[in-house]
Amino acid sequence: MVQAPGLCRFILEPEEQDILQPTEKVSLGSRTTEIQLPNQIDLDTIHPDHLALCIMMITHPFVGKSLTFPKSVSKRFGDRHNQSASRYKIGPVDDSLRPWRPGKNARPGLAFSGGVDSTAALALMPANTAPIFMDRPLRKKSLYDKDAAFNSCQEVKRLGYDMHIVTCDLEYVRSPVGFPVDVANSVPAVLMAEHLNLDCIGFGTIMESTYGTGHRRYRDYPNGHHYTHWGGLFRAAGLPFILPVAGISEVGTSIICNEAPIGFVAQSCMRGTWKKPCLNCWKCFRKQLLDNAILDNQLDSAYLDDIFNNKEACRFLTRIPIKHENILTWSTHRLNSNHILFSLLKDRVEGTENDLTWLGKWYSPSIELIPEKYRSTICEKILQYLPEMDQSDESKLTSWSMLDLIDSPSTVQKSKLLVEKMNGSLKSR
Ligand SMILES: [Zn+2]
Known part of the structure; x- marks a missing residue:
């Protein structure tokens, strides 16, 4: 030094x-x-x-x-x-x-x-x-x-x-x-x-x-x-x-940022400028679908054309599982459109349980990841924004597994179809 x-x-x-x-x-x-x-x-x-x-x-x-x-x-x-x-x-x-x-x-x-x-x-x-x-x-x-x-x-x-x-x-x-x-x-x-x-x-x-x-x-x-x-x-x-958000999914942190007074400062895109996300990266792709699902917006085709014209997202979507695939499942389940790429994605990320309502709730056993001194105030604040998981939600979380989906030939098939179509429709920005 x-x-x-x-x-x-x-x-x-x-x-x-x-x-x-x-x-x-x-x-x-x-x-x-x-x-x-x-x-x-x-x-x-x-x-x-x-x-x-x-x-x-x-x-x-x-x-x-x-x-x-x-x-x-x-x-x-x-x-x-x-x-x-x-x-x-x-x-x-x-x-x-x-x-x-x-x-x-x-x-x-x-x-x-x-x-x-x-x-x-x-x-x-x-x-x-x-x-x-x-x-x-x-x-x-x-x-x-x-x-x-x-x-x-x-x-x-x-x-x-x-x-x-x-x-x-x-x-x-x-x-x-x-x-x-x-x-x-x-x-x-x-x-x-x-x-x-x-x-x-x-x-x-x-x-x-x-x-x-x-x-x-x-x-x-x-x-x-x-x-x-x-x-x-x-x-x-x-x-x-x-770790105040250890028991909260990306769905939950997005809900909190939509509602909390300080939430507006959040921006997930590392490439855009203030309040202007680049709309060209993987985070932007996921966040657009997630935010619209949280706000219950229905999406028109022109908007979806734009969202799917994203090279980096195309690369991430080839993976099995896709990074944070559960967020895409949760989001697409709550959105409806006949848009071809959207439908292929929705089909691809469908699992045995599509609703995943528990992703919008708090897993309260995670309170052990907060020092005792701060537990009661943080618990109180979380419950202002999110409901607490019940036992059935908790067992869905603790039995989470994507192994069947990963091993399924139909997942590979659906993934290929989505990526081919998406690559085929990419335009330069
Ligand atoms: Zn971005």
């Missing part, structure tokens, strides 16, 4: 056993990374466990047998990792270092992206939550447009939140550019935890990503590897996860 005001720089020094190319597609990119924290932050006051947690999020895929930090971590943090089944050990450990504890009147932080899911999370969290946006500096031509995200952040600030934008280039440590691990978008929040007096770190992780709905099959997230490993490390650093 170099001591310039607020500038936190990590220099990675690979060791012989490290894994510079963990998979065919992913390798170690940049060996330095910088996080520009507010310059009143004295970097020496950042707890060594917080530094270590951030270094782990940045380097995890590339570490072979051991990871050595610039400062010794507490025994609580070191033990949490070293007693797990991880392939590597961390250190050094200083038995006399006190683990980190939040101060009085601490509050939650949130890794905020400006998208629908993290905006819904913010809408459910206490008003003193500090949303923290990681601003990736753009290095070369990129489709990513920051305009929408910046406007979201500005609106959040205007609504009275203690909003922070932190420039951080950690996504370049991975080639291709992206988060080394999915929780790495919280690195600025963790580094600012002492400064902002945070006692937990929030993510807009939705039911599709936690419990696996829309993926191959249900996953017991609270007892699975991700929550045990990363959730455990965050807890050992004094900053447990707070």
Whole structure:
């Protein structure tokens, strides 16, 4: 680390056993990374466990047998990792270092992206939550447009939140550019935890990503590897996860953003500008169908022609299962049209259960993914927007499986038909 005001720089020094190319597609990119924290932050006051947690999020895929930090971590943090089944050990450990504890009147932080899911999370969290946006500096031509995200952040600030934008280039440590691990978008929040007096770190992780709905099959997230490993490390650093939308699907977060006062700031498209989604990407495709289904709009042919003229969506729709296929099933089930591509899609995503009403409800056992202190207020807020699942809904969730659909020859047939027709009708924009 170099001591310039607020500038936190990590220099990675690979060791012989490290894994510079963990998979065919992913390798170690940049060996330095910088996080520009507010310059009143004295970097020496950042707890060594917080530094270590951030270094782990940045380097995890590339570490072979051991990871050595610039400062010794507490025994609580070191033990949490070293007693797990991880392939590597961390250190050094200083038995006399006190683990980190939040101060009085601490509050939650949130890794905020400006998208629908993290905006819904913010809408459910206490008003003193500090949303923290990681601003990736753009290095070369990129489709990513920051305009929408910046406007979201500005609106959040205007609504009275203690909003922070932190420039951080950690996504370049991975080639291709992206988060080394999915929780790495919280690195600025963790580094600012002492400064902002945070006692937990929030993510807009939705039911599709936690419990696996829309993926191959249900996953017991609270007892699975991700929550045990990363959730455990965050807890050992004094900053447990707070996952307000973990029991809410993309249908639910969209409903919340349609209704909550802060909901208008959300924009899911990373390429359009403020309030002007590109209508040319996969997220836009899914969101158009979903929003119209939520609002109960019926769609005319010209509109559908436009929606389906989307090259990226065409690529995503060839997959089996399609990413977030459950959302397409839920949406197309609630929309009607004779439009040929729409009908083919509806036919393709039809399952044994098409109604999927439970996707618009809250899975309340997910309350265990929220620190006790915040449970009752968040529960109350969720129930303002969404009904709670009953036992039959819950068993539909916990028995979720797409394996039959994936293995069915008729799915392959329907997929081929849809993609051929869609490719055939693509026009240049
Ligand atoms: Zn878009």
